[in-house]
Amino acid sequence: MTISQVKTDDAAKAVPPVARPTEPAHIIKSDAEAIAVAKKLAAEFIKDSAKRDRERIWPAAELDAFSQSGLWSINVPKKFGGPEVSYATLAKVIEIISAADSSIGQVAQNHLGVVAAIRTVSDEAQQKLLFGEVLKGTRFGNAFSEFGSKRAVDFETRFTDGGDHVIVKGQKFYSSGALLAHLVPIVALDDEGRAWYAIADRGAPGLTVIDDWSSFGQRTTLSGTVIIDNVTVPKTHLVPGYKGYDKPTADGAIFQIIQVAVDTGIAQAAIDETIDFVRTKSRAWVDSGLERASDDPYTIQAVGDLTLRLHAAQALLEKAGYAIDRAVANPTEDSVAEAQIVTAEAKILSTEIAIAATNKLFELAGTRSTLAEHNLDRHWRNARTHTLHDPVRWKYAILGKYFLNGEKPPLHAWS
Secondary structure: OOHHHOOOHHHHHEOOOOOOOOOOOOOOOOHHHHHHHHHHHHHHHOOOHHHHHHHOOOOHHHHHHHHHOOHHHOOOOHHHOOOOOOHHHHHHHHHHHHHHOHHHHHHOHHHHHHHHHHHHHOOHHHHHHHHHHHHHOOOEOOEOOOOOOOOOOOOOOEEEEOOOEEEEEEEEOOOOOHHHOOEEEEEEEOOOOOEEEEEEEOOOOOEEEEOOOOOOOOOOOOOOEEEEEEEEEEHHHEEOHHHHOOOOOOHHHHHHHHHHHHHHHHHHHHHHHHHHHHHHOOOOOOOOOOOOHHHOHHHHHHHHHHHHHHHHHHHHHHHHHHHHHHHHHOOOHHHHHHHHHHHHHHHHHHHHHHHHHHHHHHHHHOHHHHOOOOOOHHHHHHHHHHOOOOOHHHHHHHHHHHHHHOOOOOOOOOO
């Protein structure tokens, strides 16, 4: 796609914007409260998660509850009235929500990543303005990636200077959360080829979000095609995202750790479903001589192995969160590299356990677990889809280069 080829034929299929919240969002007071609120929300979100996936029902009410709970502002700095919880806590929050419904967990990931980027690259006036929006309950969606470019970092969406505003033109495809967002950060290039976040109002003229996400997994992430046809964005909302990667910062690791947390959440959900099904519905194998499937020694070993590997991934996830905290507080080449490396390790293990646990579910639970009424395949579909975000085969290369030759990871959102 080139800018001159941006298609506006489907503009009539635009999903209308949603209203801003009428009441200010709650503000979390501590890390412990963040975890407690996440658990309370997850207990509600899990109830209809299978139905939402099966019928592709948007989690509109759930999303409102999530963002109004205060969990969407947990990485706003204390200086601006935010909770500024540890990134270990933030990752645990996303994991808890994702275990209940991984699509809802993913919807928040780019919002939280943009909040982190604003802290890194914006001046104080812009931080005060945008963090104020977040603390009120305003949700950021995203319009980052493009469909037809050769590489994920090759952007064709651009903006031109209009005085006190910029005019943005382009087209995006992977846009989790954009359908029900209040503001949509658009990655667009300036005349020098530098990437900025042009944060447009969801209802801005020329901004069209189309509900055409057709993946077999993560079906209700509120993603779709975003058409940006001469959209006006005030310069107050033009964030110099490129500055987060022209020197060592934790921005890339922050985007990555949220991805990891979604995957450990999916793995947790799959293991929980396996245990419940084996205990309540599965039959013991004919040759086992056992009365209960849960007494099968091979099943016991397999569940132990899966749980061990999940705990290893979760331990690295927590370790990565604290490494990111250190890199945010003191961003040096070494502290940022440490955060990237531990996060890459966690990404490898979380991908492997998400795929293994969602596949093993059916082997251990048995044939009846494949019945459509249970919709257990959603966990495998979600794991297979979400873990494709960036290939773990390249994470191994990053680790090998670092530990063998002392080569630090590249600075971008996929590393």
